[in-house]
Amino acid sequence: MKILSLRWRLTSLLAWATLIALGAAAWVVDWRADSEMKQRFDSALLVRAQALAAMVEIENGKAGVDAELFKPGFLSSQASWYDLRCNGTSVARSRDMPPPAASSREPRFADARLADGRILREVSFRFAPPGASASDAADARAAGDGSGCNLRYAQDRGPLDEILDTLDWILLGSLFGACALVLLLTPLLVRRGLQPLSALAGAMADIGPNAPGRRLPANDTRELTPLVARFNDVLARMDAGLAREREFAAGLAHELRTRLSELRALVDVETRYPSGRDAHELLGDVGAIGAQLEATVTALLQLTRIESGLAQVRREPVALVPLLQRALARHAVAAAARNVRIEWAAQTDVALHVDPALLDIALDNLIGNGIAYAPGMSTVTLRCQPHGLEVINPAPSLHSGDLANFGQRFWRKGEDGGDGGHAGLGLALAAAAARAQGMMLGFHLDDAGCLHATLSWQGD
Numbered sequence: 001m002k003i004l005s006l007r008w009r010l011t012s013l014l015a016w017a018t019l020i021a022l023g024a025a026a027w028v029v030d031w032r033a034d035s036e037m038k039q040r041f042d043s044a045l046l047v048r049a050q051a052l053a054a055m056v057e058i059e060n061g062k063a064g065v066d067a068e069l070f071k072p073g074f075l076s077s078q079a080s081w082y083d084l085r086c087n088g089t090s091v092a093r094s095r096d097m098p099p100p101a102a103s104s105r106e107p108r109f110a111d112a113r114l115a116d117g118r119i120l121r122e123v124s125f126r127f128a129p130p131g132a133s134a135s136d137a138a139d140a141r142a143a144g145d146g147s148g149c150n151l152r153y154a155q156d157r158g159p160l161d162e163i164l165d166t167l168d169w170i171l172l173g174s175l176f177g178a179c180a181l182v183l184l185l186t187p188l189l190v191r192r193g194l195q196p197l198s199a200l201a202g203a204m205a206d207i208g209p210n211a212p213g214r215r216l217p218a219n220d221t222r223e224l225t226p227l228v229a230r231f232n233d234v235l236a237r238m239d240a241g242l243a244r245e246r247e248f249a250a251g252l253a254h255e256l257r258t259r260l261s262e263l264r265a266l267v268d269v270e271t272r273y274p275s276g277r278d279a280h281e282l283l284g285d286v287g288a289i290g291a292q293l294e295a296t297v298t299a300l301l302q303l304t305r306i307e308s309g310l311a312q313v314r315r316e317p318v319a320l321v322p323l324l325q326r327a328l329a330r331h332a333v334a335a336a337a338r339n340v341r342i343e344w345a346a347q348t349d350v351a352l353h354v355d356p357a358l359l360d361i362a363l364d365n366l367i368g369n370g371i372a373y374a375p376g377m378s379t380v381t382l383r384c385q386p387h388g389l390e391v392i393n394p395a396p397s398l399h400s401g402d403l404a405n406f407g408q409r410f411w412r413k414g415e416d417g418g419d420g421g422h423a424g425l426g427l428a429l430a431a432a433a434a435r436a437q438g439m440m441l442g443f444h445l446d447d448a449g450c451l452h453a454t455l456s457w458q459g460d
Contacts, residue, residue, distance in 0.1 A: 007194060011186045018182045019175075026171045033167050041121065041160050042109050048080070049107075049123050049153035056084065056091070056129040056149060079156055081120060086129070086149040097152070098122075112154060119161070122154030196221045200228070212239050259293045302361065306432040313355045313437050320350040320384065327363045335371050335380075342371070344382030352457065355437050362433040362441070365426040366391045366453050372426075373451075388456035395451040403443050407431040430455075 081094040098112040098120065107125040114120060128148050196219055207214050215232045219225055266285055269275070328342060335342055352359070370380040370393035383390040405411045409428045430453075434441040440456045 006197075007187065007190050010190045010194075011183075014186045014190070015179070015183050019179050022175050022178050026175045030168060030171050034164055037160065037164065041157070042123070045109075045121060045123050045153065045155055046107050048155075049125070049151055052082065052084075052153060053125075053127045053129070053149070053151050056086070056127075056151075081122070081154040083152040084149065091149070097154070111157070119157050120154040121157040121160070122152055124150065124152040126150050196224055200224060204231075207235065212242065256293070259289050263289045302429060306358070306361075306429075306436050313358065315353050315355055315437070318352045318354055318356045318359060320352055320389070323356065323360060323363060324382070324384065324389075327360065327367050330364065331367055331371050334368070338371065338374070339376045340371050340374050341379045342367075342382070343379055344384065350384065350386055354439075354457070358433040358437050362430045362439070362455060363389070365430040365433075366455065369426045369430070370451075370453070387458070388454055390455075391453045392450050394449060395445065396449050398445060398449070398451060400445055403445070406443050407441075 081097045082092060083090070083094065083097045084092040096114060098114065107123050109121065109123050112120045112122050126148050127150075200216065200219065203216050207216070215235060216228045219228045263286060266282070266289070270277075270282060324344070328344070331342075366389075367380070367382070370391045373395060374380050374393040375396065378394045381390075381392040383392070407427050409425055431441050434455060438458070440454075442454045442456070444452050444454075446452060
């Protein structure tokens with residue numbers, strides 16, 4: 001498929017528009033000029049014919065004319081033809097005057113052709129000459145009875161046709177000349193008009209993954225200003241996404257390398273310098289490291305399935321309190337190990353129409369995050385409400401600026417943060433599970449330095 005350039009498209013459109021506009025204008029001008037010149041020619045023809053009719057006299061009941069008046073060139077420099085009849089009798093007539101046409105009381109214009117092919121423009125009308133009786137005048141005003149006088153006067157319309165043909169050629173030549181000029185100038189004008197777009201394309205060529213932070217320069221063209229703004233906004237989001245992906249790759253590499261280094265160091269030390277530890281204890285350490293690796297990979301798989309939409313949402317009626325009890329039971333050992341107390345109470349159970357697996361992921365990670373990052377000898381509080389669940393834990397090391405990083409994969413506050421087996425994936429999993437089923441997850445710090453994680457939903 002042949003791809004046309006924007007310059008060629010604009011050039012062709014402008015050329016066609018110019019051709020149509022100028023063609024229509026030339027047609028209107030030609031039509032008006034032809035009509036006006038024909039009217040003027042007919043008016044002059046009628047004036048000459050009426051002048052000849054005024055010179056016809058009635059003497060002794062017979063019409064008479066001065067032969068000198070009807071000679072060619074008397075009233076006009078052009079050749080003229082005439083046919084004068086009074087009371088059905090020919091009074092004066094040119095030798096090669098064309099046959100008569102129907103006459104009327106009003107002047108009638110028509111075209112006639114001579115034997116040699118020349119075209120005449122003639123006018124014919126009935127009139128009562130001076131000296132005619134009252135009855136003859138009345139008869140002349142009557143139509144079709146043959147009384148009175150009838151004059152046919154004609155002139156060669158060749159000069160008129162020549163002038164009209166000349167005007168047609170002038171207009172046609174002007175039209176083609178203007179179109180040719182437009183076709184020559186339009187590519188240059190279009191190229192000049194598209195310079196901002198060409199500059200924009202040149203600036204885009206320098207933008208890529210290897211040049212983060214580069215943006216399109218500001219443009220003073222009104223049509224391109226919103227395009228530049230939108231494109232720069234897309235570039236900013238892409239840079240942010242690439243930064244997150246780089247952070248994710250670095251975090252994942254760090255987590256995997258850390259666990260694998262621990263495993264390799266444990267094996268190398270025991271191989272070179274046997275400590276005499278019990279094999280079951282050594283295997284327990286290896287198993288713990290493997291469990292942490294498995295937990296990290298499992299969390300990544302869950303996060304990928306949820307964010308990509310592979311985990312289909314299957315909503316069903318779910319009681320919130322039993323789900324909370326099971327989640328708290330899973331974290332009871334970790335809470336006891338950190339000497340963290342959990343307080344929660346629900347006056348009435350809350351029935352939700354949600355996906356129980358996704359809700360369990362969100363609750364499990366929120367509770368695990370609160371226990372993992374709460375200081376020892378502190379309390380994690382759960383507030384169960386009809387339209388939401390709030391997990392509150394002391395967070396003395398957090399600042400308000402840290403809340404923007406919540407939900408990012410592998411982000412942790414400090415290297416000594418809680419492990420929880422997810423290596424900084426807990427809140428990302430909770431946020432993804434909440435979004436998948438239309439819930440909202442928000443965070444804020446109160447004046448006492450406690451972190452409030454609120455999972456809210458709409459009531460049925």
